[in-house]
Amino acid sequence: MKRGDEIEIDIVDLDSKGDGRGTSEGRDIIVRRAVPGDKIRGRVVKKRRGRADVEITSFVDYGMSRKEAQCIHFGLCGGCRWQDLSYEDQLLLKERMVRNALNQYGFDHIEVESTMPSHAPFFYRNKMEYSFGCDRDGNIQLGLHMRGRFNRVFDVESCHLQSPLSNKIVQHVRRLANELDLSAYDLKAHSGLLRFLVIRDAKKSNQVLVNLVVSNYPEGGVETLANRLREEVPEIDSFIITLHTGKAQVAKGEKEFVLWGDGVIEESCGLIRFDISPQSFFQTNSIQAERLYNLISEWAGEEIGKTLDLYCGTGSISLHLAHRAEHVLGIEVVEEAVEDARLNAQRNDVKNCLFLAGKAEDELLSLRDEDFDLVVVDPPRPGLHKNVLAALGQMKPARILYVSCNPQTLAENLYILKDYGYGVRRVQPVDMFPQTPHCEVVCEVERLD
Numbered sequence: 001m002k003r004g005d006e007i008e009i010d011i012v013d014l015d016s017k018g019d020g021r022g023t024s025e026g027r028d029i030i031v032r033r034a035v036p037g038d039k040i041r042g043r044v045v046k047k048r049r050g051r052a053d054v055e056i057t058s059f060v061d062y063g064m065s066r067k068e069a070q071c072i073h074f075g076l077c078g079g080c081r082w083q084d085l086s087y088e089d090q091l092l093l094k095e096r097m098v099r100n101a102l103n104q105y106g107f108d109h110i111e112v113e114s115t116m117p118s119h120a121p122f123f124y125r126n127k128m129e130y131s132f133g134c135d136r137d138g139n140i141q142l143g144l145h146m147r148g149r150f151n152r153v154f155d156v157e158s159c160h161l162q163s164p165l166s167n168k169i170v171q172h173v174r175r176l177a178n179e180l181d182l183s184a185y186d187l188k189a190h191s192g193l194l195r196f197l198v199i200r201d202a203k204k205s206n207q208v209l210v211n212l213v214v215s216n217y218p219e220g221g222v223e224t225l226a227n228r229l230r231e232e233v234p235e236i237d238s239f240i241i242t243l244h245t246g247k248a249q250v251a252k253g254e255k256e257f258v259l260w261g262d263g264v265i266e267e268s269c270g271l272i273r274f275d276i277s278p279q280s281f282f283q284t285n286s287i288q289a290e291r292l293y294n295l296i297s298e299w300a301g302e303e304i305g306k307t308l309d310l311y312c313g314t315g316s317i318s319l320h321l322a323h324r325a326e327h328v329l330g331i332e333v334v335e336e337a338v339e340d341a342r343l344n345a346q347r348n349d350v351k352n353c354l355f356l357a358g359k360a361e362d363e364l365l366s367l368r369d370e371d372f373d374l375v376v377v378d379p380p381r382p383g384l385h386k387n388v389l390a391a392l393g394q395m396k397p398a399r400i401l402y403v404s405c406n407p408q409t410l411a412e413n414l415y416i417l418k419d420y421g422y423g424v425r426r427v428q429p430v431d432m433f434p435q436t437p438h439c440e441v442v443c444e445v446e447r448l449d
């Protein structure tokens with residue numbers, strides 16, 4: 001088999017990223033947008049050790065029925081790759097991915113619940129990050145990255161995950177940037193002005209915050225763009241300019257300037273209200289986040305004693321558990337998020353939560369002798385740091401609630417926790433990200449002695 005070859009292949013499973021997987025000539029064949037049961041014809045586009053990536057040219061047979069995707073950018077866009085599958089099938093596939101990950105680490109006996117569906121399969125996101133680019137004619141582009149092309153952007157006309165207002169803001173910013181003859185940042189040349197546009201729109205309060213990330217401020221002319229945008233889209237509650245002069249292609253920078261509004265937006269989950277700063281993590285599907293936190297509270301139980309909330313963000317889980325706990329200690333690396341968490345505790349009149357800014361793996365060094373009845377962990381995709389796992393093994397909390405956005409690292413970490421004397425009690429996938437293979441999982445782990 002070589003690059004460019006056409007092959008026919010049966011898809012037998014999903015890989016850990018949600019792509020279809022088959023085998024040929026002793027190699028794993030990975031096919032994007034294929035699902036188990038599909039038989040496809042495709043072209044080999046990449047070959048690596050023991051694996052080849054194949055792009056579909058036609059379907060011979062379908063393992064799951066397909067429908068026309070709603071979004072005009074489907075296929076070109078790097079997101080939403082399951083939009084041509086029914087929502088019910090997407091939920092089944094997510095459950096399968098969680099099961100696969102657990103089986104790989106010997107947890108075949110663990111029952112995985114059916115995936116909890118999202119309230120809405122479209123228009124659910126409260127945050128979207130758009131990138132600027134430049135087309136061949138020199139026009140500024142504003143949109144998302146083309147599939148597999150980290151340096152190529154396409155103009156988004158309408159994204160089906162983001163609200164109509166947010167789509168409207170994107171159109172206005174792109175037109176204004178072109179009218180004002182501003183430039184897009186060019187990664188290779190490290191020149192140009194406009195880098196990212198981040199829009200946060202809260203689903204409960206309907207507040208909208210726009211964060212424009214630029215390489216130069218106050219010079220450069222972005223203030224004119226902001227003022228014209230304010231006239232054209234008066235629904236924007238707050239506008240921030242983030243100055244980012246470094247080379248890393250990330251939508252954060254060294255300084256933030258609030259042009260109008262409070263520089264934060266308010267969102268609520270159940271009875272709890274949150275202020276969210278531009279750099280603070282907040283679950284992107286607000287309505288489903290409420291269900292996620294209710295599930296965590298239910299599994300935590302009525303009286304949960306001393307509780308540790310690792311990777312606590314703006315304190316969402318801590319504040320949901322506070323009235324059931326003796327006290328809660330939250331640890332989070334982003335200082336802005338910790339500030340938000342403290343203010344959120346105050347504004348919700350919660351007095352038994354304490355928040356520490358720092359890395360979980362460092363902060364736990366001085367907490368190893370503390371007794372916690374329950375530890376909640378909600379790490380980013382790479383999972384728990386080895387020192388966090390070791391600290392948990394030493395602290396021996398009776399229960400751990402593991403909230404994961406990556407079933408693969410969850411399973412890896414559970415395998416290590418098994419060595420520290422923990423067993424898995426129950427596993428519930430929760431769909432926070434319809435149309436994509438991403439899946440949140442809540443897992444209860446208990447000490448076996």
Ligand SMILES: C[S@@+](CC[C@H](N)C(=O)[O-])C[C@H]1O[C@@H](n2cnc3c(N)ncnc32)[C@H](O)[C@@H]1O
Nearest residue numbers: 281311312313316332333334359360378379380
């Ligand atoms: C998936 S989010 C969970 C946030 C929160 N539990 C929630 O539901 O909103 C992961 C959080 O971990 C934080 N984080 C990443 N690395 C960290 C580390 N080494 N120590 C502590 N927090 C970290 C991130 O800033 C982010 O807020």
